[in-house]
Amino acid sequence: xxxxxxxxxxxxxxxxxxxxxxxxxxxxxxxxxxxxxxxxxxxxxxxxxxxxxxxxxxxxxxxxxxxxxxxxxxxxxxxxxxxxxxxxxxxxxxxxxxxxxxxxxxxxxxxxxxxxxxxxxxxxxxxxxxxxxxxxxxxxxxxxxxxxxxxxxxxxxxxxxxxxxxxxxxxxxxxxxxxxxxxxxxxxxxxxxxxxxxxxxxxxxxxxxxxxxxxxxxxxxxxxxxxxxxxxxxxxxxxxxxxxxxxxxxxxxxxxxxxxxxxxxxxxxxxxxxxxxxxxxxxxxxxxxxxxxxx
Amino acid sequence: xxxxxxxxxxxxxxxxxxxxxxxxxxxxxxxxxxxxxxxxxxxxxxxxxxxxxxxxxxxxxxxxxxxxxxxxxxxxxxxxxxxxxxxxxxxxxxxxxxxxxxxxxxxxxxxxxxxxxxxxxxxxxxxxxxxxxxxxxxxxxxxxxxxxxxxxxxxxxxxxxxxxxxxxxxxxxxxxxxxxxxxxxxxxxxxxxxxxxxxxxxxxxxxxxxxxxxxxxxxxxxxxxxxxxxxxxxxxxxxxxxxxxxxxxxxxxxxxxxxxxxxxxxxxxxxxxxxxxxxxxxxxxxxxxxxxxxxxxxxxxxxxxxxxxxxxxxxxxxxxxxxxxxxxxxxxxxxxxxxxxxxxxxxxxxxxxxxxxxxxxxxxxxxxxxxxxxxxxxxxxxxxxxxxxxxxxxxxxxxxxxxxxxxxxxxxxxxxxxxxxxxxxxxxxxxxxxxxxxxxxxxxxxxxxxxxxxxxxxxxxxxxxxxxx
Numbered sequence: 001x002x003x004x005x006x007x008x009x010x011x012x013x014x015x016x017x018x019x020x021x022x023x024x025x026x027x028x029x030x031x032x033x034x035x036x037x038x039x040x041x042x043x044x045x046x047x048x049x050x051x052x053x054x055x056x057x058x059x060x061x062x063x064x065x066x067x068x069x070x071x072x073x074x075x076x077x078x079x080x081x082x083x084x085x086x087x088x089x090x091x092x093x094x095x096x097x098x099x100x101x102x103x104x105x106x107x108x109x110x111x112x113x114x115x116x117x118x119x120x121x122x123x124x125x126x127x128x129x130x131x132x133x134x135x136x137x138x139x140x141x142x143x144x145x146x147x148x149x150x151x152x153x154x155x156x157x158x159x160x161x162x163x164x165x166x167x168x169x170x171x172x173x174x175x176x177x178x179x180x181x182x183x184x185x186x187x188x189x190x191x192x193x194x195x196x197x198x199x200x201x202x203x204x205x206x207x208x209x210x211x212x213x214x215x216x217x218x219x220x221x222x223x224x225x226x227x228x229x230x231x232x233x234x235x236x237x238x239x240x241x242x243x244x245x246x247x248x249x250x251x252x253x254x255x256x257x258x259x260x261x262x263x264x265x266x267x268x269x270x271x272x273x274x275x276x277x278x279x280x281x282x283x284x285x286x287x288x289x290x291x292x293x294x295x
Numbered sequence: 296x297x298x299x300x301x302x303x304x305x306x307x308x309x310x311x312x313x314x315x316x317x318x319x320x321x322x323x324x325x326x327x328x329x330x331x332x333x334x335x336x337x338x339x340x341x342x343x344x345x346x347x348x349x350x351x352x353x354x355x356x357x358x359x360x361x362x363x364x365x366x367x368x369x370x371x372x373x374x375x376x377x378x379x380x381x382x383x384x385x386x387x388x389x390x391x392x393x394x395x396x397x398x399x400x401x402x403x404x405x406x407x408x409x410x411x412x413x414x415x416x417x418x419x420x421x422x423x424x425x426x427x428x429x430x431x432x433x434x435x436x437x438x439x440x441x442x443x444x445x446x447x448x449x450x451x452x453x454x455x456x457x458x459x460x461x462x463x464x465x466x467x468x469x470x471x472x473x474x475x476x477x478x479x480x481x482x483x484x485x486x487x488x489x490x491x492x493x494x495x496x497x498x499x500x501x502x503x504x505x506x507x508x509x510x511x512x513x514x515x516x517x518x519x520x521x522x523x524x525x526x527x528x529x530x531x532x533x534x535x536x537x538x539x540x541x542x543x544x545x546x547x548x549x550x551x552x553x554x555x556x557x558x559x560x561x562x563x564x565x566x567x568x569x570x571x572x573x574x575x576x577x578x579x580x581x582x583x584x585x586x587x588x589x590x591x592x593x594x595x596x597x598x599x600x601x602x603x604x605x606x607x608x609x610x611x612x613x614x615x616x617x618x619x620x621x622x623x624x625x626x627x628x629x630x631x632x633x634x635x636x637x638x639x640x641x642x643x644x645x646x647x648x649x650x651x652x653x654x655x656x657x658x659x660x661x662x663x664x665x666x667x668x669x670x671x672x673x674x675x676x677x678x679x680x681x682x683x684x685x686x687x688x689x690x691x692x693x694x695x696x697x698x699x700x701x702x703x704x705x706x707x708x709x710x711x712x713x714x715x716x717x718x719x720x721x722x723x724x725x726x727x728x729x730x731x732x733x734x735x736x737x738x739x740x741x742x743x744x745x746x747x748x749x750x751x752x753x754x755x756x757x758x759x760x761x762x763x764x
Contacts, residue, residue: 023510037467043559043568044467068567084467086504216554216568219465219506220699221475223533223548228541237535237542242700256542259652263544266649267569 002036002085005058007078010140012286013065014108015074016050022057024049024087030119031093031210031246034061035218037084038072045069046215048112048245049088059085062111062140068271075279089218090245093185094208098125102174102181103149104167104196105131106188107138112210113187114141117148126150128181130170132192136161167192168199175203183208186249190258197249207249211240213261228253300403303332305410310623314593317479317562320620321385324407324414326366333361335399336406343396344408349748350383350448352376354393354408361411370419373412378451378494379444379747381420381486382473384413387744388614420489427497430457435761438463438521440507440702443471444743445527445734447494448750449757454497456758461521462499465506468558471529472735473743475558476550476584478591484557508701513709513730522764523729523757526717527750530735531699535692536579540637544652545571549580549588549693556591574688575599577657579634581606582740585693586617589626592691600626601685605633605662605675632659633675635682637690656684696740706730714739723753731757 006018024034028049035044051060065074076082093116101120105113110131121127127148132155133139139154139161146152153170154162163170171184185208186196193209200207215225218241225240229251238244276283306322307313313320324332336358344354353372360369373380389395389409397405437453439446442464450460468474470487495501505511507528516524533548535541547555552570555561559568576592578585581604589600602621604611607630611618622628636658642648661681664673698715710718710726716739717732719725725732733749735741 023505027510041560041567084504086465086467086506087510089506089509216551216559217466217475219509219701220532221529222551222554223535224551226535226542235537235539237537239532242532253542259544260542262649262652264569271567271569 001081001083004076004078004080004082005056010062011138012290014062014111014138014140015065016060016062016111017073018053018056018058018060019082019085020057021059021085021087024059024085025052025054025057028052028059028088029092030095030115032088032090033212033218033245034059034085034087035089035215036061036073036082036086038069038076039083042072042083043069044084044216044218046089046212046218046241048210048212050111050115059087062108064108064111066108066272067268068275071272071275071279075282086218090241091243093119093210093246095120095123095125098123098182100126100181102128102130102171102184104171104184104186104188105129106167106186106192107133109186109188109192109210110140110145114144114148116185116187117145121148128174129153130155130167132156132167132188133161134158166195168195171196172199172202175199175205180205182206185246186210190254190261193249194254194258197252197254201250208246209249209252211245211247211252211257213240213257214263215241217241228256298399298403299331299335302335302404302407302410303328305407310620310625313480314624317594319483320480323417324410326364326414326418329361329411329414330364332407332411333358336362337398339398341398343398344393347396348393349744350376350751352393352412357415358406358408358411361415366415366418367423369415370423373415376751377747378448379490380412381416382444382482382490383744383747384409384411384416385482385486386477388742390615392744420486427493429498430455432459433457433761435459435523435764436461436521437757437761438516438524439527440524441465441471441527441529441734441736442469442491442501443527443529443734443746444473445746445750445753446471446525447491448747449525449527449731449733449754450499451494451497452751452754453757454494454499456754458758458761460499462501463505463507463511463516464501464503466558467503469501469503471527475554476587477743478553478557478587479562480590480594481587506701508705513702513706513727517729522761523731525723525750525753525757526702526725526730526732526736527734527746528699528702528736530696530740531715532697533692534695534697536634536694538634538636540639540654541692543637543639543654543690545654545689546637547571547689547691549578549584549691550696552588552691553584553591556595562591562595570595571689572596573598575601575686576689576691577601577603577634577685577687578691578693579603579657580693580695581611581613582693582695583613583617584740586613586621586626588691588693590621590624592689593624593626597689601629601687602626603629603632603634603657603659603685605631606664606672607631610672629659629685631662631664631675633662633677634658635660638684654688654690656686657690658682658684696735698736698739702736721752722756723749724756729760
């Protein structure tokens with residue numbers, strides 16, 4: 001059992017938790033992930049490490065309430081316990097030799113982008129950050145990004161905060177103006193990573209993407225997280241858990257990855273609805289409290 | 296008394312019934328049948344069965360106790376050599392080991408040694424609950440990496456000698472391949488849990504959620520005060536065929552398919568971890584894992600399940616009993632054919648069609664057997680132009696595994712062979728002092744009992760090594 005030492009709702013559907021896992025806290029580096037199970041019957045889900053406190057022995061993960069498991073996890077209170085928390089898994093983000101980077105985050109991907117931007121900043125890199133959200137209400141971690149970035153650009157799809165448009169707009173402007181980075185590193189939905197990669201490719205700008213496919217064990221055993229990479233004119237199979245999670249964006253077959261990510265969509269929808277029913281009262285109480293706070 | 300020329304049959308679920316449930320296929324001997332079967336043992340002097348057992352169980356002695364109705368004594372005889380009798384009695388390929396050398400087998404059917412072992416272990420688990428009398432502590436700590444058959448055996452043997460043993464397991468449950476790989480209907484998970492529980496009573500500590508090579512390195516394990524390490528981390532990464540269509544949505548490795556069903560319990564009616572159920576399923580490969588995957592697919596409600604294998608029935612590497620069970624249950628064998636492509640659904644008018652990316656068929660080419668290869672198996676050769684499609688909804692690829700790189704890549708001085716298997720000497724010692732290894736991490740995919748044999752050998756070597764310290 002692993003204790004949730006601290007819990008903070010960044011938004012009603014974006015939660016940050018610090019989990020007591022001293023061995024993981026000692027080891028985890030930016031870009032790595034953990035796998036957790038909420039309870040003994042639960043599924044295993046991968047979440048990226050958002051930070052560690054070695055003294056406290058805690059590991060921070062930030063999750064978006066998007067399915068049955070994250071719904072259950074949302075309602076584990078501070079001081080409560082989850083069944084399993086294992087890691088750190090995957091390879092840390094490659095930072096050696098980097099002097100000038102552009103970190104791009106989309107939506108909940110920003111929870112992963114933030115610790116990477118911070119790590120680059122602390123390593124003395126010049127960090128340009130572009131983060132994008134659907135609207136103003138969904139903006140997260142703005143202060144943290146500001147502290148970690150030499151140049152921060154915030155985008156929103158509807159223009160309700162920052163500039164209007166998606167993250168590729170300012171990226172394209174910069175690249176077209178002749179700006180170049182040692183790498184552009186992208187965190188977010190597959191479709192956003194695909195188009196960010198295409199934008200980079202247009203200008204010959206190297207691009208790294210952080211993949212988070214469906215996985216079970218996270219140690220290479222199941223092969224569920226496999227991706228198709230186009231390498232030297234050949235299709236190669238790679239496992240996100242042991243070969244990644246960061247990959248050269250130019251090589252990733254995003255269309256295949258997008259299809260695979262939807263394998264269990266109907267099942268997941270059903271499970272999420274069931275979880276919503278289960279936590280209906282709690283959700284309603286939260287909504288009422290938010291409404292009261294606004295009023 | 297005249298000797299019965301035939302083994303006593305083991306009661307089992309009828310094929311048409313068991314094809315629709317996950318309960319164990321074989322139901323085991325009753326005490327009466329067990330005693331009658333034991334009577335068939337001649338207790339011959341040269342005991343060929345014992346030397347054919349990878350862990351050298353004193354087979355005639357335990358059978359002798361069964362004859363007298365002393366089932367607990369029989370158990371103690373077995374437990375002296377094997378830490379997992381209820382598991383071995385079920386999944387060992389006795390027909391190529393102990394039973395293949397049985398003197399009775401020269402003229403008649405051999406004694407049902409596996410069935411008797413299973414009976415004794417189940418009888419013990421049902422009737423006894425006393426705590427073992429622990430030996431005096433040796434004052435040495437040993438770490439075991441992985442809680443599969445080799446790790447549990449090594450841990451059990453060392454704990455029985457008085458070592459302080461910790462088993463590190465990457466997953467959330469102990470048992471390794473016994474819980475994620477072998478299906479419930481062949482090896483009930485309650486039996487594995489019980490065997491692990493028994494080891495804990497001997498003082499073995501099992502730490503789940505620790506990935507050696509990630510959470511801790513081998514060097515850090517030594518820094519924590521462990522004086523020897525046994526690596527039994529298993530086979531590792533699943534192989535794929537590298538043919539077009541392998542990244543389609545409903546293509547699984549056997550490891551993933553079985554892990555979802557077994558470890559994550561996706562076979563239940565309302566699971567938290569999903570799996571494709573029903574439709575037509577193709578399983579590629581001819582080993583025990585392929586049989587397990589095929590029979591699992593059937594129980595998950597598939598209409599048709601095909602085993603696609605590039606050689607003929609004679610060359611199937613799976614155990615005869617597993618193939619027989621599969622045939623009885625209605626698994627269809629598509630032999631002498633090899634997949635060349637997996638075809639998928641694609642609706643060009645609707646990119647959001649949820650069926651996009653689902654498998655629709657597997658394209659195979661017919662094969663014929665040519666000249667024998669280095670191992671003496673006749674090499675399958677494709678017949679040009681013979682491609683044809685089998686309509687299926689799910690494909691499971693069961694063509695073996697490659698060693699996991701996690702430990703190798705984080706342990707300095709640990710030598711591996713060309714295939715990535717850890718190199719060991721006859722005692723299981725690796726190129727690092729105090730580090731031993733065994734099971735699939737060394738040999739590549741093999742059997743439960745050979746892994747147990749390796750765990751046993753290493754435990755004896757570790758005992759000798761630490762006794763000198």
